[in-house]
Amino acid sequence: MPKPILYGIYVSPPVRSVLLVAKAIGLDLEFREVNLGSGENKTPEYLEKNPQHTVPTLDDNGNIICDSHAIVTYLIGKYATDDSLYPKDLYKRALVDQRLHFDSGVLFVRLRAIIRQVLYQNNPNIPQEKLDDLSEAYGFLDTFLTKSQYLSGPSMTIADLCCIATTSSAQGLVAVDSKKYPNLSAWMKRMESLPYYEEINGKHAKQLIAFVNGKIAELKK
Incomplete structure (x- = not known):
């Protein structure tokens, strides 16, 4: 199974929050940097994934998720071995x-x-x-x-x-x-x-x- 792909830039706090959560659960992501300055986030290819042209965007084997909090809760639900970081209670x-x-x-x-x-x-x-x-x-x-x-x-x-x-x-x-x-x-x-x-x-x-x-x-x- 291919690694989940995370699109973003390292200086973005929401992007870093996803990277922190992935590290905490031992998940290896493929990181693809998006050059906001040159408008890579507004190309047709990127807008198809994320019409809001924001970062981060996650591509998990064709399942596209935008918004850092939606991404981290998804990653916990799918890849974490326990619920300590996001309790089921x-x-x-x-x-x-x-x-x-x-x-x-x-x-x-x-x-x-x-x-x-x-x-x-x-x-x-x-x-x-x-x-x-x-x-x-x-x-x-x-x-x-x-x-x-x-x-x-x-x-x-x-x-x-x-x-x-x-x-x-x-x-x-x-x-x-x-x-x-x-x-x-x-x-x-x-x-x-x-x-x-x-x-x-x-x-x-x-x-x-x-x-x-x-x-x-x-x-x-």
Whole structure:
């Protein structure tokens, strides 16, 4: 059986979240980089797979799935050897799902709003309101972590892997204050201690941060 193919770019937080989950379950993916700058994501071939022309996109032997959270839950259901990362218990799963929705509907949306302004609108003057929105999201994460070491309970789930991909990128624009967000800061260190974290997520988050901040500096000249 051929390897599942993942289309994306390494600097994308949603793409990295899929790669983190795949690594956590020992799944070997074939990675095909999509050059967004040259418009590879808007070619007829790619649009046939993903009309929204976003990354990531998964092709599992002809089964096409878009959206990082849809992809990771699919991969868990098909390839994971147990349900530890995405529990079958309805209540535990609901908590994981809520954190996933928080990632896609709050955390990543607020990060993307800043990145789009800089990279696509060529506007380096980020309104304080957008920065405050990210800080507010940090506060929510810190609250989620008040009673447990991970976002939805005592052990790591796909919610943690998805949210760390976003948070590790966001911190380059709004720093995570360890005094203001002690639970969040401790959780980030916990996630960073994963043996595969730096190779799959850490170094690419740093690349994204450097690129965005470099663009801001260039536009302000």
